[in-house]
Amino acid sequence: MSTEAMSARVGVLIAGLNGASANTMLAGSMGTNDVGARRLGSIIHGAGLGDHGLFADETSFVFGGWDVDGRTAADAATTHGILPVVDESTLERLGEIRPFPAYVGSLDTAEALQGGHTLSLGSAADAVAAVVENIQAFQSANAVDRCVVLYYASPLRRWQQATADLDETRLDELLHELRDVPSGLVYALAAIRANCAFGDLTPNITLEVPAILSAAERYGMPLAGRDLSTGETLLKLILGDMLRRRNLKLQGWYSANILGNADGRILSRPEHRSTKLEDKLSSLPKVLGYSDFDHVVDITYYPPRGDAKESWESVDFLGWLGLPMSMKINWQGRDSVLAAPLALDVVKHLDFALRHGERGLLGYVGAYFKRPLGCDQVPFHEALTNLRKYYLPYYLETPRDE
Amino acid sequence: MSTEAMSARVGVLIAGLNGASANTMLAGSMGTNDVGARRLGSIIHGAGLGDHGLFADETSFVFGGWDVDGRTAADAATTHGILPVVDESTLERLGEIRPFPAYVGSLDTAEALQGGHTLSLGSAADAVAAVVENIQAFQSANAVDRCVVLYYASPLRRWQQATADLDETRLDELLHELRDVPSGLVYALAAIRANCAFGDLTPNITLEVPAILSAAERYGMPLAGRDLSTGETLLKLILGDMLRRRNLKLQGWYSANILGNADGRILSRPEHRSTKLEDKLSSLPKVLGYSDFDHVVDITYYPPRGDAKESWESVDFLGWLGLPMSMKINWQGRDSVLAAPLALDVVKHLDFALRHGERGLLGYVGAYFKRPLGCDQVPFHEALTNLRKYYLPYYLETPRDE
Amino acid sequence: MSTEAMSARVGVLIAGLNGASANTMLAGSMGTNDVGARRLGSIIHGAGLGDHGLFADETSFVFGGWDVDGRTAADAATTHGILPVVDESTLERLGEIRPFPAYVGSLDTAEALQGGHTLSLGSAADAVAAVVENIQAFQSANAVDRCVVLYYASPLRRWQQATADLDETRLDELLHELRDVPSGLVYALAAIRANCAFGDLTPNITLEVPAILSAAERYGMPLAGRDLSTGETLLKLILGDMLRRRNLKLQGWYSANILGNADGRILSRPEHRSTKLEDKLSSLPKVLGYSDFDHVVDITYYPPRGDAKESWESVDFLGWLGLPMSMKINWQGRDSVLAAPLALDVVKHLDFALRHGERGLLGYVGAYFKRPLGCDQVPFHEALTNLRKYYLPYYLETPRDE
Amino acid sequence: MSTEAMSARVGVLIAGLNGASANTMLAGSMGTNDVGARRLGSIIHGAGLGDHGLFADETSFVFGGWDVDGRTAADAATTHGILPVVDESTLERLGEIRPFPAYVGSLDTAEALQGGHTLSLGSAADAVAAVVENIQAFQSANAVDRCVVLYYASPLRRWQQATADLDETRLDELLHELRDVPSGLVYALAAIRANCAFGDLTPNITLEVPAILSAAERYGMPLAGRDLSTGETLLKLILGDMLRRRNLKLQGWYSANILGNADGRILSRPEHRSTKLEDKLSSLPKVLGYSDFDHVVDITYYPPRGDAKESWESVDFLGWLGLPMSMKINWQGRDSVLAAPLALDVVKHLDFALRHGERGLLGYVGAYFKRPLGCDQVPFHEALTNLRKYYLPYYLETPRDE
DSSP, X not given: XXXXXXXXXXXXXXXXXXXXXXXXHHHHHHHOOOHHHHHTTOHHHHTTOTTSSOSOOGGGEEEEEEESSOSOHHHHHHHHOOSSOOOHHHHHHHTTOOOEEBOOOTTSOHHHHHOSSBOOOSSHHHHHHHHHHHHHHHHHXXXXXXXXXXXXXXXXXXXXXXXXXXXXXXXXXXXXXOSOOOHHHHHHHHHHHTTOEEEEOSSOSGGGOHHHHHHHHHHTOEEEESSBOOSHHHHHHHHHHHHHHTTOEEEEXXXXXXXXXXXXXXXXXXXXXXXXXXXXXXXXXXXXSOOOSEEEEEEEEOGGGTTOOEEEXXXXXXXXXXXXXXXXXXXXXXXXXXXXXXXHHHHHHHHHHHHTTOXXXXXXXXXXXXXXXXXXXXXXXXXXXXXXXXXXXXXXXXXXXX | OHHHHHHOOEEEEEETXXXXXXXXXXXXXXXXXXXHHHHTTOHHHHTTOTTSSOSOOGGGEEEEEEESSOSOHHHHHHHHOOSSOOOHHHHHHHTTOXXXXXXXXXXXXXXXXXXXXXXXXXXXXXXXXXXXXXXXXXXXXXXXXXEEEEEOSOOOOOOSSOOTTOXXXXXXXXXXXXXXXXXXXHHHHHHHHTTOEEEEOSSOSGGGOHHHHHHHHHHTOEEEESSBOOSHHHHHHHHHHHHHHTTOEEEEEEEEEEEOSXXXXXXXXXXXXXXXXXXXXXXXXXXXXXXXXXXXXXEEEOGGGTTOOEEEEEEXXXXXXXXXXXXXEEEEOOHHHHHHHHHHHHHHHHHHHHHTTOOEEOGGGGGGBSSOSSSOOOOHHHHHHHHHHHHHHHHHTSOOOO | OHHHXXXXXXXXXXXXXXXHHHHHHHHHHHHOOXXXXXHTTOHHHHTTOTTSSOSOOGGGEXXXXXXXXXXXXXXXXXXXXXXSOOOHHHHHHHTTOOOBOBOOOTTSOHHHHHOSSBOOOSSHHHHHHHHHHHHXXXXXXXXXXXXXXXXXXXXXXXXXXXXXXXXXXXXXHHHHHOSOOOHHHHHHHHHHHTTOEEEEOSSOSGGXXXXXXXXXXXXXXXXXXXXBXXXXXXXXXXXXXXXXXXXOEEEEEEEEEEEOSHHHHHHTSHHHHHHHHHHHHHHHHHHHSOOOSEEEEEEEEOGGGTTOOEEEEEEEEEOGGGOEEEEEEEEEOOHHHHHHHHHHHHHHHHHHHHHTTOOEEOGGGGGGBSSOSSSOOOOHHHHHHHHHHHHHHHHXXXXXXX | OHHHHHHOOEXXXXXXXXXXXXXXXXXXXXXXXXXXXXXTTOHHHHXXXXXXXXXXXXXXXXXXXXXXXXXXXXXXXXXXXXXXXXXXXXXXHHTTOOOEEBOOOTTXXXXXXXXXXXXXXXXXXXXXXXXXXXXXHHHHHXXXXXXXXXXXXOOOOOOSSOOTTOOHHHHHHHHHHOSOOOHHHHHHHHHHHTTOEEEEOSSOSGXXXXXXXXXXXXXXXXXXXXXXXXXXHHHHHHHHHXXXXXXXXXXXXXXXXXXXXXXXXXXXXXXXXXXXXXHHHHHHHHHHSOOOSEEXXXXXXXXXXXXXXXXXXXXXXXXXXXXXXXXXXXXXXXXHHHHHHXXXXXXXXXXXXXXXXXXXXXXXXXXXXXXXXXXXXXXXXXXXXXXXXXXXXXXXXXXXXX
């Protein structure tokens, strides 16, 4: 198995290829030979699952995807400037990666709507067909063995369409009727129909739509999502769990988030942040077991911060005899740097699932997501236990190195 | 069993009875009828162990103890002023509690050495005998069924005496030879010989001395310790665990602690804080699995803070590709208020152990301590699992309420 | 002069009498005999102007006013609970203070609109007449020598009416035509016509309306405003000034404000906070001399905070060679407690002006306001110098104590 | 005058040439053509004194000095790595700057004592003579018009010798008797005797010694000191001034400083930080006008921080009626980057003084120092006014650009 995982070439196709997070993932994983540094921030390695030959290595990944920005990945890396230094030979390889034109619907951001590098089509069904063709063209051009598609574009506006009963037949009708559907649906459906695993790293409804789940079931494709848990939400899970176990009553949690990248600009718009806020707000009550506390999350676009995500939290709680105490946390992270190893992990889990015939939502990867689908929201250490349990039979049978 | 626990009167004798923490525990548990408020901050309730009738209730506790300050507990409560309001009838009951004179050796603080309310004796052996007499007098005066002794005085200076091989025989010789031994040893030995359980809530070496462990074994007495984990150390365990599981490399952790109570004044003296610092520094490497990071803890006496413990932490770590990030935490707690429900819990565990014939160090209560004795240092949630596992057979057999 | 100031009874009539800030000012100044404690937070004393007998003493103030909450000031004090202890005799005196019914227009808050204790009238002109009558009734009932009216109700919505050319004639026409005008205008006009000085402690347009300025001129009444500078804005002035003098380039300033009182609830609504934000945002560019930086202010209602105003600021600046640095400030203040001594100071300045025939906007009290009217916005220490300069001739002629 | 200042070559000789701060000053001022970026952080420019041609330009500075580290300034720059990028041509020029061997006495740090690149001498008088020779050699090799010597080595231990009555005769005797005197004295005396201005940028007693002051008087040399005020102390002056003017009573100020450079390592040793702490502690009482508050300053060596100086401050104060409030400040600065433009300014002031015949301590440059000598400690804005006043006659006569 180890050999199979290692020797295969895995295609990784990303919707939003030239965004800060995806681009950082490409530039970093293609540009570093320092294995130890590349393992930092990876849950696979944090959970002790990295040394058993279970997973494909990121050096075997072949990257491609879609973007409204049609420049090469090298140009994008230069613009974002997130990694301190990208060497010449890496830039050269990044220069060879150019995105396909992106499907953009009216729920996308104003910036995306104005982007020049887009598909122009009669209906959304045409877009699905075009994306399937892109994938097949990529596969044959790059001789990849298996393929994972990630949705990593900006958070969409809410869709007015009710989706709770949207089955495949009705979705197909809609795709033919409409020009504008949520772009996540287009990529997910195309991925599944092109026999690719699909992961949603953003706060969108895609993986709640029945049509997508049943298509994945039918095609035997694995799904994972949603919204990578890079920092703040994880902190809430961890500290919320601590409060519960110490029987300290949470009275309120205020979070101010300041971001200077495109993500910040878009999330500062109420119409694009509603799903994100829902995801952020949903975790604490589940971990605490009650919801009678004030929970406020502000997200503000603040250009001086760049890609460095900063947050300030005030955690107010009651101790013995109801006496109030408080904890303030100032988180100074780097969004794309925290996200990259998690996104690479997700590709590896999806690729493993492809190889082992798993289909539908992978509940055991819940530790990666703000809003884990296919499983309950549980404290982080329990989510990791679930992950390790899933892989237990596989690494038990791994032959030891000698 | 429930009936037994509830109906019994449990004596709680505290060395350091008039200190801020012990006094707050008395005033709060005697003065509140609000059961919910009294449960806040208790791990017994956080772990879901509180509703099975396993434990004696704090309303059945009868308090007494020793202090260099000979005033009543009511006078001490007025001086400390930690609880917002203590009503008249509680003050009256506190007014009836007056400490026995304390044993003070040369390792105690300068303040204690100058305290007027002290035993004056020929040798430390006399002190042990006097403390045993105190306990017996307390027991017959108050008709208590069982008795727990807590050491809750200020952290001592280091003892020059090597203790690794100090067995009971040699300890008894020393007690006869010397006037000055660590006061923790005197109280521990007297407690055991008077058939009391003993808990050490402070950073002292008492429960590492072989003579104490073997005496507890011989007399069948349970022990628990050491150094209550009220806030900062717990945070380190929790966040250290998170870093490890996310494979984020800790580069350094700086902690500034400012305290305005007697504890702060005493811990600001290097000779009294060495064991405390050891306990504080020992937890992180165990949870992380490595120790190549800078770990600095400053403890500073800052009178404006009073009993409100404040700390500021800078947690510096490396993420993907070795890129540095940081988290700053400003903890605004209340020392005695955080400690009181934990101290009451420890009494309940020791009392349970007495009733069930447990002897020696209770490893399953490690979740309460900075430096858990009788068990390994593990992440907090694992320590809680160990606690629950121990009690599992007992609460499974609890008859359900009908 | 000193004698005159001291012996006189000064009426202080407040629109918003039962709000947290006004009520705290009443309860505190009526309830404390500790002169030193009452001087804390006063700029009059900070500027060394307090010991020359220039100003009336707050013990000579007689309080009254208007509110939609018709309860006594004692009931309001009990609800707000901002001061730790208010003794019985003070509560008794507060129990005798009951507000007149308030004028409420459609620009007031939803809460005010629903308040029961309001004037019901045909037109806004009737409201002005009613307020004038209230003032006269108060004056004759309390035998006050002079009277100051303060506007201290919640920030209003924006008025659609253009006000730049609104002279007295046109305003009077409007008052007869309309039922709903900004309540600040009603109180200001009534105050001036009843020969009272008028101060606006809130972020409203009242003192920018030409009709009000010319009425004050004609009646010879002094005005002061607007929006008390209690904490955060002052900090911005002070630190902005420091950056300018050190030639450190401000790149961005982010402020998150969390408040749990009625002010917080109302300012969290965009329609009520626009003038407040304008005032908060206007000061920095003036002090720095440039405006090419990102300045974002979030105001969030967060109930656990109560009247304790908390803010977190990230101040990002460039030093030598353009290298970025940052300063984070966590302000833990108490809104009403910071405001009360400033509001009392403003009354004293207005009363002094009344006695000395000053009319119109008092530019020399700019140090008190977020948006000083009648003067330029200057660094805080310059504003204090201006204040001292104005009073210089008066305190130079003060006879020295012997 | 402008022409004279501009055309002259000014020698800048630094004791501690290869330290982080001095080296950063060299690398930055030699490596940047961006005039605007070079002006950032300069008080000369903040005070509006930079555009009148009064001062020599740093491009006319010729650098040299002494260090126990005998490598070139290019090698030192590479080790320190404080400036993000130093280009090749600058590195080449830095490669030509190599320090003279340093005088090291027993009061210097252990590191300095072990440094290889030191003078080995019979007595301290020999050291003075050697330093004079170094200066003369430097002057003739570089054809400089005037010369400024800066002391910028690590803070020294306390000298046991009483210095209050140490006149030149007695100092000369001591220099002949002893091998070990504070190195600051050696450099100061040599500078003065070689007709150089002298500035002390560190917390040492040099400029309090009568012999140095009288020598400067006799030789007609200007002096400036001591201990550059780069960040935290300035903040204390600024905020202390605000508290005083608002009549808010300071109750306590706690500062934790964490530094990862050599300065941090040395200041973490009590014997090297006593003068520094005195300087840091002395400013607040002077600005506030009282000293009944708790003032604690911790300085801790914390390697992960590098040259980025971080501090956390808790400022606790009482407002109206004695109610407590607090402000927390987290300063994230860069020591050498904040210091460099100030050090360059000091050179310019000393050079101006040389040209204009000023001698002894320059009281008007107090704004630059934690412990200003030759003047009173006043609020920062007053210190700037003093600076501007001094230069007023000179820039008034500056011909305007046409």
